[in-house]
Amino acid sequence: MQRRRESSMHGGLWEFPGGKVEAGETIAGALVREIAEELGIGITPADLCQAGYADGAHLPVGEQSPVAITLFACRAWSGQPQCLDGEEIAWIAADALARLAMPPLDYPLAHQLLEFMAKEAKKSIAKTG
Ligand SMILES: Nc1nc2c([nH]c(=O)n2[C@H]2C[C@H](O)[C@@H](COP(=O)(O)OP(=O)(O)OP(=O)(O)O)O2)c(=O)[nH]1
Secondary structure, X not given: OEEOOOOOOOOOOEEOOOOOOOOOOOHHHHHXXXXXXXXXXXXOHHHEEEEEEEOHHXXXXXXXXXXXXXEEEEOOOEOOOOOOOOOEEOOOOHHHHHHOOOOOOHHHHHHHHHHXXXXXXXXXXXXXX
């Protein structure tokens, strides 16, 4: 997880690393670029698997935002993550994410990530068992 710069919108809160899709990019292509910029590691679209999605519909009426976030799990990368853009970065266990102070959409994403990981674990047990 990455803690946003104090001076930014949602400053000081923890979020999944990533960022906005630019014109002409795919969502996965934008994530490859953002992860290189923010963490200095190399990932490829082939290693990404969609793990969640959240938009204003996940928030209470009156708190809705125009932002939509797609969450990807990444199975492999090259290099060591460094904090190049935020205040700090940290590995956080998925079941502890909801206790972090995060922007609103990251809570439903953290919940979906737990469900995704549980499904993946079941698949892996079925394959080996
Ligand atoms: N992670 C997260 N971001 C949110 C939520 N709601 C919301 O408006 N945002 C905004 C904050 C940021 O402006 C934007 C995410 O884009 P970003 O990570 O590229 O952040 P940024 O604008 O500070 O960075 P940048 O374009 O300068 O690189 O979405 C939310 O619930 N979670």
